[in-house]
Amino acid sequence: MSHHHHAATTAAALVDEVTLQLERAGVATPRADARWLVRHTLGWSAAELTLGASRPLSDAAVVAVRARSQRRAAREPLQLVLGGTEFRGHPLRLWTGVFVPRPETELLVEHALAHLPTGGTVVEPCTGSGAVACAVGVERPDCRIIATDRDPAAVDLATRNAAELGATVDVRRGDLLDPVPAMLRGAVDVLVANPPYLAADEVADLPDEVAAWDPVGALVAGPSGHEISDRLIAEARRWLRPGGSLLLELDGRRVADAAERARSAGLDDVRHRHDLAGRPRFLVARQPR
Structure with a gap:
């Protein structure tokens, strides 16, 4: 049985990828939104995202983040994509x-x-x-x-x-x-x-x-x-x-x-x-x- 290996995407790389996607879509605060999407989808705190920047993510996590970033790139409000906000x-x-x-x-x-x-x-x-x-x-x-x-x-x-x-x-x-x-x-x-x-x-x-x-x-x-x-x-x-x-x-x-x-x-x-x-x-x- 043959396995093909691809380098796993890290949290930092995913933030960069989503930032670029949102920037192209005309989102006002692309990097902040990208960080929120990655953090919220993974259930991480801001500190965990900073400390875990080089951690490889599972394919499932990457797919989940990309599904949400797609919605944000379509200019759906971040709060709706995340399903909530703090007030x-x-x-x-x-x-x-x-x-x-x-x-x-x-x-x-x-x-x-x-x-x-x-x-x-x-x-x-x-x-x-x-x-x-x-x-x-x-x-x-x-x-x-x-x-x-x-x-x-x-x-x-x-x-x-x-x-x-x-x-x-x-x-x-x-x-x-x-x-x-x-x-x-x-x-x-x-x-x-x-x-x-x-x-x-x-x-x-x-x-x-x-x-x-x-x-x-x-x-x-x-x-x-x-x-x-x-x-x-x-x-x-x-x-x-x-x-x-x-x-x-x-x-x-x-x-x-x-x-x-x-x-x-x-x-x-x-x-x-x-x-x-x-x-x-x-x-x-x-x-x-």
């Missing part, structure tokens, strides 16, 4: 067809926590994967959290993420605040959301990873991009207790307009906060006392 250090499961949470949304949680009294009630419409609601649930187990989404796939995913993180989140299917129990009218401490905030004609400007993979309903609010935030501002007046807070993550180009609309609706103390790049990104407002 504020909490492992979050993700699947295709549900909006991929962005790192800057961690700041939305930061603002929500700052406005949340002990034992408070939080409502998060447009929850998607449940990232925000679950983070609040894990970090503030004293609070009552209700998360909603119109999309059944999002409701399933958010429910699963809450269960896996051990967070008590009441996930409900429906439009914005429709599924929230009526007894909470005028009693909500924090209304927080990262709603759809783009106009329909802006999707063309988005990178492939967003335009082709995030559900359009999670991106586009309507012709102007203000449609959902306008509704949430109106809902805030109905649902927040006196002194309760509305926190929205919005498109930087619309924050000033949204602030104007919040003032006209009768909310107080309206201001905006910046993201890590220094762009206006968050709207913060309060129900009058």
